[in-house]
Amino acid sequence: MADVLLSVEGLTRRFDVSKPWLNRVIEREERQFLTASESVSFEIKRGETFALVGESGSGKSTIAKMIVGLLEPSAGVIKFDGQEMDFASGAAMRTLRRRFQMIFQDPFASLNPRWRVDDIIAEPIRTFGLLRGAEISNEVGRLLDLVGLSAADGTKFPHEFSGGQRQRIAIARALSSKPEFIVCDEPTSALDVSVQAQILNLMRDLQDEFGLTYLLISHDLSVVRHMANRIGVLYLGRLVEVAESKRLFTDPQHPYTRMLLDAVPDLALSGRRRMPVTGEIPNPINPPSGCTFHPRCPKVMDICKTQNPRDFPTATGTAACHLLSQEAAVSGTD
């Protein structure tokens, strides 16, 4: 059995979206908080790809940013290889930081336009002091080869490359510190469809070669299906279902997951019945009571409006839905 590389427990992030103090006093308003992520817990095993999917505003990127230390969690614990991540402690984090990296969504913004590709890729190497002198340029050339570019491209600037090539450069930079774990925040959503598959295949090849572990953030179910071993479905900052990839696509347990799957265009024209996605994701400042999905849920029950469901075990993971508790009660098993 593979061991757990990254575990997240009760990860919560609230953003203070209150009006300024004077406005609150005059208009008699309370402080307002936007809950982008509400006690999210999951584990990622070494060597697997764990995907987080959800609509816009479901908190996918917030979770990714908290894991790599770009955002401070309001509550919760992130453990990397058994060690708790404490981004405030510089020295202790230095060794941990080398072991994880991030690939960003927009390859046009993620590379500094004033830096040569050489320097961009070498930045993690230099920051962590891994190599020095001529070794650095050799390593950069090797990385460029690895991601399908030529070592001679190192002297160019980012604007001389296409979106797909830029994302390859971003991947080379992420690999340069020899990380074990890479957070990929929508790595292909800014790319042409024709290039997306190339980048995804490159990422899979690199995963096989170096035994990388990925956390893949995406709203694109076809990308997730292609890449992930296990999938977590986010709704309004809550993890509503976690399951193995195949199982999730064939036998979704949560009504929201079912709704997402049904929304995928059916190119094969199989004639299966589809349930269109209805409604929009509610305002996270004022989330609905009980189960936050209940205003959109086709199978809503009375209990859903008052009580937030706990996670119920499913065949390959968990799902947070009251339907499952009823099934469990009726069949007498779990």
Add this chain to the structure above:
Amino acid sequence: MSDIIKKPEPGRVARALDSDIAYSFRKSPLAIVAASVSLLIILAAVFAPWIAPHDPFNPATLNLMDGFTPPMEPNQFTGNTYWLGTDNQGRDVFSTILYGARISLFVGFMAVAFAMVLGITLGLIAGYRGGWIDSLLMRVADVQLTFPSILLALLIFGVARGFIPPAYREAMAIWVLIVAIGLSEWVQYARVVRGATMVEKSKEYVQAARVIGAHPAKILIRHILPNVMGPVLVIATIGLALAIIAEATLSFLGVGVPSTQPSLGTLIRIGQGFLFSGDWWILLFPSLTLLALALSVNLLGDWLRDALNPRLR
């Protein structure tokens, strides 16, 4: 694929000549004239000791009999001819202009450099850190903007004079002037840099540097600074013209550089005393030089602003 028709990599100079800026420069006659005039005056000022026919600061070479010689006419006592005439002390006006422009430009460049360093540093910190540091710095800047910069420079100048012992006043005057002008102009740099920094810091390349734990100072200097320098260069060019004028104004008011080391402003102040006695050249030629210098630098700044902003084309 592209290997077959791969052209040789162009060098740094060739790339610079091929850039959009260079193209825009070649297409703008105004920019070419402005650049030529600025360059001419700057070069003349830099090489003043070799170009000037006389050393106007060496009293031993001066002859009071040469005083008030009109341009291009022989002096009635000594028979010496001067291109642009002489002033009351017999100093060659052409030479004093060269040396004067040297001091004006020195003060201008140093004041701009001082304002830039101060403004960029504070702007980067305010934009990157945000929060109360940002609020504090920007309120200071707001308050400072409500004072006219000349008034502020006069204030700083007056305070500095109170602190410096009289023996050093003349030697320190030029540095006090630089600090006074610099302190009255840093706000513009700080504001522009702060705004640009706030835009840049949210971009993903900065986040990528933060993920690997790069030091904030390194992120600011190596990542953000190169990306906010475009607008700063434009302000610096126009700021140079402003600083030269500010220096001339202060010197004209008599609080600038001492008359033993006259800048263009000092020369104009000396010259205006003789205007109504008919000795017009003592005032006219330094004034024209100042006008040409300030105007051409300003036009160059305007052109640079348009050239760097593709939306204005």
